[in-house]
Amino acid sequence: MGAASRSTVAAPASTPVPVDEHRRAVLGAASELPVMAVPLRKATGLYLADDVAAAVALPLWHNSAMDGYAVRAADTAGAAPGSAVELRIIGEVAAGDGVDPRLERGTAVRIMTGAPVPSSADAVIPVEQTAADVVGAAWAERRVLVQREVVPGTHVRRRGEDAAVGSLLAHSGERLGARRIAALAAAGVSEVSVRRRPRVAVIATGAELHTGSGPFERGQIPESNSVLIAGLLAEEGIEPVSVSVCDDDAEGFAARLAELAGEVDAVITTGGVGPGLHDIVRIALAIEPDVRAVRVAVKPGQPQSFGRLRGGAMIFALPGNPVSAAVSYELFVRPALLRMQGAGRLHRPSVPAVADHGWRGSAERTQVLPVRIRSTPHGLRCSPAVDARGYSHAVGGHGAADGYAIVEPGRGDVSAGETVETVIVAW
Numbered sequence: 001m002g003a004a005s006r007s008t009v010a011a012p013a014s015t016p017v018p019v020d021e022h023r024r025a026v027l028g029a030a031s032e033l034p035v036m037a038v039p040l041r042k043a044t045g046l047y048l049a050d051d052v053a054a055a056v057a058l059p060l061w062h063n064s065a066m067d068g069y070a071v072r073a074a075d076t077a078g079a080a081p082g083s084a085v086e087l088r089i090i091g092e093v094a095a096g097d098g099v100d101p102r103l104e105r106g107t108a109v110r111i112m113t114g115a116p117v118p119s120s121a122d123a124v125i126p127v128e129q130t131a132a133d134v135v136g137a138a139w140a141e142r143r144v145l146v147q148r149e150v151v152p153g154t155h156v157r158r159r160g161e162d163a164a165v166g167s168l169l170a171h172s173g174e175r176l177g178a179r180r181i182a183a184l185a186a187a188g189v190s191e192v193s194v195r196r197r198p199r200v201a202v203i204a205t206g207a208e209l210h211t212g213s214g215p216f217e218r219g220q221i222p223e224s225n226s227v228l229i230a231g232l233l234a235e236e237g238i239e240p241v242s243v244s245v246c247d248d249d250a251e252g253f254a255a256r257l258a259e260l261a262g263e264v265d266a267v268i269t270t271g272g273v274g275p276g277l278h279d280i281v282r283i284a285l286a287i288e289p290d291v292r293a294v295r296v297a298v299k300p301g302q303p304q305s306f307g308r309l310r311g312g313a314m315i316f317a318l319p320g321n322p323v324s325a326a327v328s329y330e331l332f333v334r335p336a337l338l339r340m341q342g343a344g345r346l347h348r349p350s351v352p353a354v355a356d357h358g359w360r361g362s363a364e365r366t367q368v369l370p371v372r373i374r375s376t377p378h379g380l381r382c383s384p385a386v387d388a389r390g391y392s393h394a395v396g397g398h399g400a401a402d403g404y405a406i407v408e409p410g411r412g413d414v415s416a417g418e419t420v421e422t423v424i425v426a427w
């Protein structure tokens with residue numbers, strides 16, 4: 001069936017759906033992806049599907065926090081500048097040494113930072129707090145002068161004080177960032193259970209789109225939405241399996257969708273969701289029973305479709321206006337992709353910022369305004385990165401935005417000095 005014969009398909013229902021309601025619907029349609037075991041060192045950026053316990057204690061051994069002397073604290077009783085206690089040095093333990101020299105009364109062991117503290121010692125004296133060794137030919141002939149009394153535990157990092165064996169170091173739903181991965185590596189974990197990353201295809205639609213560097217014939221524009229969406233995915237650690245640009249051929253687009261629907265977990269399209277004659281995405285999706293066209297009460301990003309294609313993949317059909325596509329991705333697609341990965345946190349934190357300049361608000365829709373955000377000693381300040389009167393096309397200004405101001409419907413205009421909620425998306 002050609003584009004013309006489908007152009008009578010109804011445009012999205014005209015009652016706009018509030019942002020929260022649409023987000024709930026999108027998240028409700030997103031299901032978690034399968035769990036797999038991966039080597040810890042390959043798991044950066046993935047989300048845990050299980051809690052993870054420390055396989056070994058942290059630290060693993062009582063060990064020295066200083067280069068110095070391992071002693072029995074009781075042997076230093078009475079030590080003071082001017083009345084030093086002399087201890088006989090019976091050996092040395094460096095980091096990595098497996099030796100466990102036995103300290104008798106009045107003895108000490110030269111020890112390095114990180115080396116296991118001998119079982120019979122209970123404190124470490126930093127080398128700076130001792131007087132020079134009396135050097136002889138062998139360890140047994142050396143002496144150290146201690147000028148300060150120490151209590152048991154001094155400069156000893158106790159086994160398990162950071163984390164006991166079996167204690168939970170990470171929880172299901174948490175992202176494996178570098179810090180978390182290092183903690184698990186230190187605790188002897190070598191493999192983790194995670195959800196796999198979504199396989200995502202990106203299709204930008206529009207006959208005007210030119211993917212080269214020009215020259216541009218009248219009506220053509222440089223294509224940027226596929227670059228945007230692929231980049232946003234990459235920021236989340238998702239490498240799209242395919243990125244394509246498709247002209248306004250409804251049949252070709254439908255065939256491509258059918259092909260992808262069995263191969264990927266999600267398809268993200270941009271453009272072609274409006275009520276125009278050539279809005280082929282809306283037209284092609286009209287025959288999909290589980291895909292819904294909606295008008296969301298958001299500015300920008302009103303017309304969009306989402307749901308599940310018959311082949312199984314989720315589809316997010318975003319508006320073609322670049323800022324509308326970016327805002328829709330941020331509000332709806334990103335949380336859905338996170339839900340698919342089993343992430344515990346689906347939304348970025350909202351942070352208040354004071355408006356440097358006022359702007360025109362939106363009476364009926366949630367306004368998502370690209371803003372530049374700056375940090376001051378008195379908190380965050382923000383100013384519009386685009387002209388708030390109309391910016392869904394303003395891909396240039398949007399590129400300079402650090403985040404979005406989220407202004408609830410009905411709030412009206414924002415005046416300079418007022419506080420607004422923002423989400424930071426680039427810093």
Ligand SMILES: Nc1nc2c(c(=O)[nH]1)N[C@H]1C(S)=C(S)[C@@H](COP(=O)(O)OP(=O)(O)OC[C@H]3O[C@@H](n4cnc5c(N)ncnc54)[C@H](O)[C@@H]3O)O[C@H]1N2
Pocket residue numbers: 204205206208209221222223224225226270271272273274275276279300301302303318319320321322324392393
């Ligand atoms: N009669 C009506 N017209 C429009 C309505 C409406 O309600 N009634 N809604 C407007 C709104 S709001 C939006 S948003 C757009 C949605 O339209 P489409 O999704 O069909 O987007 P297109 O028409 O394909 O493109 C819109 C705009 O964005 C440019 N674009 C598209 N794709 C790209 C790309 N990959 N890279 C760069 N720029 C792109 C395109 O050239 C257009 O300028 O509909 C309004 N109209």
Ligand code: MOO
Pocket residue numbers: 298299300301302303319321324325392393
């Ligand atoms: O919803 Mo459109 O995205 O306002 O430009």
